[in-house]
Amino acid sequence: MKQLKYVLVFIAFTSLQGFAQEINWLSLEEAVALQKKAPKKIMMDVYTSWCGPCKMLDRNTFHNADVVNYVNKNYYAVKFNAEGNDVVTFKGKTYSNPNYKPEMANRRNSPHQLTSFFQVNAYPTIVFMDEKADLLAPVRGYQTATQLELYLKLFKKDEHKMMDTQEKFNNYYAAFKPEFKD
Template identity: 55%
Template structure:
């Protein structure tokens, strides 16, 4: 019997994901977090270590971890995004990275999805259990989001969705 392997999402940077898309087009799944965010830590611990989530994300997406108050330079759509107001001496909250702002991230944690060409699909704000995240992962992976253009369509989709992820 093989020893149990620790299951981890294969996190990379946004720049690495955009570069990888040029060779092998795949959607991007981005975890937008901050260091002070309690629900972000819960998402990391509870949802991003769930074996079903790990396998689905690793099989179907480039997974990006992005600190919305960090200093990483991101080259996206011919523009370099930075966080010029970042204060390294500050404790707790810091200034928001311009890339997080450009993605219209309004709360943490947020999951942001991009299509195979790196175009923004949508941000999804708030803590999600593995089963709550599953509907978004599959909706984006299968391109179902393209047909869900009304609240009614989303409600019907959500009501008919059957989760297969385990706790």
């Protein structure tokens, strides 16, 4: 009976740990400020409130234990509402959503000015930036944990710098062995 009690406590504890794992989301300004103290790349989730694949990305991929651990260790993670009303200061300029309509907050709204800056034209898009907050690449569309792993490791290890052709990327993609579990 005593052993059963310990087993149940262990199961409950490990189950709660699985649910408690989350990416440490920041604002863009917070991430850029942290880069000055401890340089890391930035991964920015650009989403909208009405986007189904955005919600799937958040629920499935961004709560995957492998993704959570890797992102929290190697990146500053930013969550950015592409149609929101935030005023953002980035690289000495102020960006906003001048055509934002509050009555449309949970429906399609006008895009934030930062979406153009980061070449976002579809949702979700995951924007990767280097240690100086310069754009590396936008990755469009829903990504599973194993699909996102490729980009997380590609940019973390600066392997993208060796890929000046589509063929080189295709070869990297074909040779990539994912370790994350979906």
